Amino acid sequence: MSETKFKKLIAEKKLICPQCKQPIKTFDKFIEMTSSIWDGAGDSNHQVSGSKVTLICANSPCTWTERTEYWENYIQN
Numbered sequence: 001m002s003e004t005k006f007k008k009l010i011a012e013k014k015l016i017c018p019q020c021k022q023p024i025k026t027f028d029k030f031i032e033m034t035s036s037i038w039d040g041a042g043d044s045n046h047q048v049s050g051s052k053v054t055l056i057c058a059n060s061p062c063t064w065t066e067r068t069e070y071w072e073n074y075i076q077n
């Protein structure tokens with residue numbers, strides 16, 4: 001997940017605030033996490049990646065924000 005794709009999710013109102021049930025309006029400090037794990041058995045090199053973001057509801061008067069790696073949990077289909 002890149003920041004561009006994440007921005008699109010916000011723009012399409014796919015993320016829902018658990019407190020007021022309105023679409024989350026904004027976010028901050030998006031980072032992509034990548035780590036390589038050497039399994040010691042040859043040339044295989046597994047990539048583990050995820051992303052962390054501060055979700056900010058911003059629907060007044062709701063003040064919900066959360067710093068999370070599990071933002072997928074807030075996607076509503």
Ligand SMILES: [Zn+2]
Nearest residue numbers: 017020057062
């Ligand atoms: Zn809210």
